[in-house]
Amino acid sequence: DTVFTNIGSSTYTLKVYNRSDKNISIPSLRLKDGTASKYRLMVDGMAGQVFENVEILAKDSMYIFVSVTAEVADANPTDFLYTDKILFGDETNPNHQKVELVTLIQDAYFIYPGRVQNPDETYTYDELNLGVDGDGNPISIRGRFLEETHPANGNELHWNNTKPYVVYGYAAVPSNKTLVVDAGARIHFHAESGLIVANNASIQVNGSPSTTEALENEVIFEGDRLEPDFSEVPGQWGTIWFSQGSTNNQIKNLTVKNATVGFLVTGNDGTSTPTLDLENTQFYNCSNVGILARTGNIVGNNVVINNCGQASFAGSFGGSYEFIHSTFANYWSSSNQTVILLDDYDGSSIYALNKADFKNCIIYGSANLSINLKKEGTTFNYSFDHCLIKFADYSNQFTNNPLYNFSNSSLFNNCLIARNSTNNNPDFKDARNNELIIGEDSAAKGTADFNFSSGTFDILNNSRTNPSDIGAYNWTTFD
Structure with a gap:
């Protein structure tokens, strides 16, 4: 997403699937920056940034809703990108999964x-x-x-x-x-x-x-x-x-x-x-x-x-x-x-x-x-x-x-x-x-x-020649 500084974004939807035949419990589902993150999550109807023991039934799924409100000062000063991650499980576990979050913050009047x-x-x-x-x-x-x-x-x-x-x-x-x-x-x-x-x-x-x-x-x-x-x-x-x-x-x-x-x-x-x-x-x-x-x-x-x-x-x-x-x-x-x-x-x-x-x-x-x-x-x-x-x-x-x-x-x-x-x-x-x-x-x-038409240019700044074309554009060959 791209947002203006200190203006809330739209809410984006992430769907998480349990494709196995067994119920599972995700021991930790959180934003990497935790409560300091400018992103907001809603998991199974609950708002927050850190969740524990999140259950998904066999062959079932759940929605995660993501939004952000950040200032340009929160972003990387070289590219104005504000980033975080949604972590599923501990990062030290080789089976953990993650979703990268990237938002361009634009300053404005x-x-x-x-x-x-x-x-x-x-x-x-x-x-x-x-x-x-x-x-x-x-x-x-x-x-x-x-x-x-x-x-x-x-x-x-x-x-x-x-x-x-x-x-x-x-x-x-x-x-x-x-x-x-x-x-x-x-x-x-x-x-x-x-x-x-x-x-x-x-x-x-x-x-x-x-x-x-x-x-x-x-x-x-x-x-x-x-x-x-x-x-x-x-x-x-x-x-x-x-x-x-x-x-x-x-x-x-x-x-x-x-x-x-x-x-x-x-x-x-x-x-x-x-x-x-x-x-x-x-x-x-x-x-x-x-x-x-x-x-x-x-x-x-x-x-x-x-x-x-x-x-x-x-x-x-x-x-x-x-x-x-x-x-x-x-x-x-x-x-x-x-x-x-x-x-x-x-x-x-x-x-x-x-x-x-x-x-x-x-x-x-x-x-x-x-x-x-x-x-x-x-x-x-x-x-x-x-x-x-x-x-x-x-x-x-x-x-x-x-x-x-x-x-x-x-x-x-x-x-x-x-x-x-x-x-x-x-x-x-x-x-x-x-x-x-x-x-x-x-x-x-x-x-x-x-x-x-004489002496004029079309809307793409191309000179009009004789015979000229009706409308704002000179004709062209399409790609």
Whole structure:
């Protein structure tokens, strides 16, 4: 396992068998370091570190549950490994057996709300005020504002790559401040935690292209469960929330994994310039939506989204959006999800869809229909230019719907429409495992509009040449 300093691990299971025809008694079952060990055992329902005369019936077995809470100071200073052994019998007995225990301890910056103990031994935690609900009742969430001179973490408005950050509750960027995130930073969010960018606040994620599989220059936002079994589990934490009035948010080379909603964008800063500018940004395994924008103002280049429970991108309540050379996929394991959702809510002018332009984009998934357009008002502006779109309307229910008139070049200019699973296939390497690079047989190969490609690089920092490929990746030959 890998754990953060002084944070408890998951509980691991060890099963011990007696394969003989006779009952046996293990005279000693213990951790080598005994009661000084940072590991904890539970043997046959009893907790401890040293056990004597443990019986196992013939042809039977028992469970041992193992967990650990250790500090980085407890680990070997050269490799940060904390180790111990479970010993079955005395080590001097040639028939003794052992199980090695090894845990990597990671030091981290911890960001969490303060708390005050109440007389009844409960706690009152710091909270962030989010306004009022429809009945005038205050809305709050557990969290606190980041500080420039925090006594333990120093300048919390500058996240560096010297060690990971672990966030409990919601951390908030104060108004008129900017959170700067360095290349290579690793940010981990606990359950029901996230980040809020307040009114007039900004975030700048300064990731850069990596040269190794370690993604040494990528910035990664993910959960705080470090076990391999949790590496792709959706919905482990909350969201990155760009609240109404946040401004000048610049995101480069960021991967967001396993959130409920990757980015929640509620409103814009009221200017004509984008509130949120995305470049080489990836979203995977969001239990609800990858990017949920409500009256947002977003531009994106080389954006990749996949495996989201409801939609990969939802431009809801209108707004203004432009994406170039992006790959929107959705291989969530149900048939109810979509890839792109656009709506203008009730059609009021404040919810107008002023622009939703997709250029050289792949929009594809496991469901039949990859775009979902819901128009209520008069201003509903969208266009797909040189895009590959899956739209398998087997029941012909949208044949006469003008929103999906793929012959209308003002809405769908030179688009490739995949009307079944084999026609105009993007040939992803392994879409269900978030490998969305396209292969030599991809319909997206060489079919982009080079006017949108000239002088640009794909998400892997490869130069785009003419003819260029639709989507965030240049095509490649798979191993």
